[in-house]
Amino acid sequence: MIEVSGLRKTYGDFAAVVGSEFEIDRGEIFGVVGPNGAGKTTTLKMLAGLIEPTSGTATVAGYDAGDPEMRHQLGFLPEESPLYEDMTARSYLRFFADLYDVPREVASERIESTLDRLDLDYRDRRLGDVSKGMKRKVAIARSLVNDPDVLIYDEPASGLDPLTTNSVLEFTEELREDDKTVIFSAHNLYHVESVCDRVVIMNEGRIIARGSVADIREQYGETTYHVYSDTALDGTDPTADGRHRAVVETMAEVEAIQAAATDAGGSVTDIRTDEPSLESIFLELTGQQMPSPRTARDTEPASEPTTDQHEVEDAP
């Protein structure tokens, strides 16, 4: 449904996106994750046909991303989505449905059912007087008025409280049931972990990891096993509750401890798995702390990095 090959965007000699490659299948939810300035928005805007790539190609629903026809298949939610404050949610969404030539009855039904699913009250209240979370939900509803196959959401839950964040992420996840293909950007892995089938992690314009979050944990983090025995063995340390613990990294080592405990006339009483934290993976991959799940969406973008912090592309 989306194919990206050698996609690159430079501003002067500064490379905002460097040679991105990925494919997204129909009905897939795909996350683009990374710290501030990683190149997420630039990538999404190239896919939405809003920025022309310096080189490389992006096709969306069979169209080149720059093709005006592609827009009919696309719902784009920008990171900042100012609404017409004097309109109501209903009048605003009808206005956009008219722009897409959606027949009135179809539009009304679609708008009401989307607002129902988003649990949005106050549909006839002036948008200037509703909360930030409600505004974001209206912007999300706007992305669906033309019933597109592909949705591109830039930080859909940015700056929202935890409850609204969850509701927006759950709604995004439900779009899979409608056979929509969704690509969205996020600052941190927590917000995409439960929602996305696959993610790419970007840093300094490059994709530095890809796969499901579970794959990435497996690939970049180290799972350790804490093996408790009732007998002191080589490599175990006594614990406060009178047991003996070894910390190992492979199942073969776990089995060796089990065998050694049996040989010593004792037994292994407990084995615990310690998964790598997302923070440690993110830190290792990007060299930056991951924003906490509670505040991730509320952080202000960092100041503009200098070219020293980013790779400067080789001669074109």
Ligand SMILES: Nc1ncnc2c1ncn2[C@@H]1O[C@H](COP(=O)(O)OP(=O)(O)OP(=O)(O)O)[C@@H](O)[C@H]1O
């Ligand atoms: N029009 C532009 N001219 C010059 N540099 C730009 C332009 N647009 C973006 N950049 C730079 O490209 C880099 C990537 O920006 P981008 O907005 O894609 O990052 P991002 O991952 O979406 O970051 P954030 O999470 O802060 O939104 C940044 O360093 C940004 O300053």
